[in-house]
Amino acid sequence: MAVHEYKCPCCSGALAFDSSVQKLKCPFCDTEFEVEAVKAYDEDLKNEGTDNLDWDTNAGTQWTVDEATGLRSYICQSCGGEIVGDENTAATDCPFCGNHAIIMQQFSGALKPDYVIPFKLDKEAAKQQYKQHLMGKFLLPKVFKDENHIDEIKGIYVPFWLFDSDADADIRFRATRTRAWSDSNYNYVQTSYYSVYRAGNIGFDHVPVDGSTRMADDLMESVEPFNFSEAVDFQTAYLSGYFADKYDVSAEDSIGRANERIKSSTEDAFRDTVQGYATVTPEYSSVRLHDGKTKYAFYPVWLLNTTYKDEKYTFAMNGQTGKFVGNLPTDKGKFWRFAGLFTAIAGAVIYAGMWIAQLL
């Protein structure tokens, strides 16, 4: 299978997309290029006719059927090394020369993403946000914070399905109002019950649903929101220097999650129009979607991995907004020490209060 890399017009090194300047940059000669210019240059190079550097070799054994269905091997166009990826790998690094390789076949035909939000934040920003993420966490183990090591940082373009839709809604709530008064002997509370009906419509644009099983859904939803106004038409040049997977969850399989989110927000939006009641409880809702459209996009995410006590911790940073998330371990010893201390302090204060109540 063919891999593609954008070559530097100056030194022929493999170009990488630099998120800080939003250009392709040569890591060897530091020359910067506009994406469009490199793309045009790349087209010219293709027209020149290229050498055929592929060759067959009988070395090695054949992949088994199971391996063959899950693995793909590609030839690095810089060094000729074999890059082994899986069926979803769309952009990666050559393990031999480190050059950035893009698996063009993953973007052919119907699989080509419609949009991409380019990385705006670089690896240093991810490291910085990681340090920030560890600050002010009282129960974070000191060892974890002090070692502060990261096993791996990867910039990944994650495949997302984007759902656009208009929603018609009919929603009925049961609401109550209360009125209280007293006479000399009794306190009275009058509760009045209402049936509150709302109907209308609301539109949603670009509701994202993670299209990769390799990315935890909760992790990907936690780094939201992404600002779609900064999305551009997909070009493989943006992937250079980053990893990318093609989707392995189909749009059809993602519809359920999109529906859940749209229905929930639709109900919340109409619930907010019900004012002046003490309680409002949904009784019935019907949400009907129409004019639904689906787009396929790559969103930028920095993934950081670390291990602590043989457990793997994964953090994610939105490569566009810098929002950083990731669950952290708990220092259980510290938890119970301070729980005991707070119990003693609060217990002593309460006991003292009981004594004071006796004295007063």
Added chain:
Amino acid sequence: MMKRITAILFALVLIFSVALLPASAAGEASYSYRFDDNADLLTDAEEQALKETLYDVCSKCGCNIVFFTANDLNGATFTHTGTAQDYTQRYYETCCGVNTDGVVCGLILRDEDGDRQVLLYGSGKCVKRLSDSESKDIRDNAISKHNPDSKGYYEFLNSIALGVKSAVPPHLKWYMLPLALLIGFAIAMIIMSIFKKQLKSVKMERGAVNYVRQGSMNVTASRDTYLYSTVSRTARPKESSSSGSSHSSGGGSYSGGGSKF
């Protein structure tokens, strides 16, 4: 976050410290004790011995202690409604004032019904410390175990004084400490859960509120229909202390009661 928690705990300590000031100030107030044997039931030596006991009770309890005996409800220098209860309460107020902290015990040989009656009341902070049931227990114990008909009035009144000495000083029930620790543990768990929540930042989004198309929401129908009403009624709490009922027949508030025997 740690600073906030520390500040909350500090504020709690400060509030209780401030609350303690009036209590300690109250502790410094001077209280008196007295025994008026108007019915002349005790010998001088018994009277002296009882006064020593009352002095001890007054010091231990930190309140006024008034014990008196009376033949009947006549000849009082104060006005009363003619009941033994009112007589005893006005007697205390004449000696110590209205709603001052103290305990009064009256032994009246002929009350409004011609019966012999012993009355034991708490006033001021002693309304809480001497509950109705505690007053009754002390009276019943004196009547059953130290009956004046067989053991004399000194032992009878002395047993009441000793009962007051054990009941009235500030005291907490045995389960208060475990209860305080249990509540403290619940508070500690709330604080720790706040700390623990800091470590969790990964969760599924509930909706898609960030992706609502601006200005796209349009309410086409809106109806609020009244269905029905219900009215619930609860009795208003009467003014009472937390550890004993408080009652009065015209002057201050008292706990306790009287027993005929």
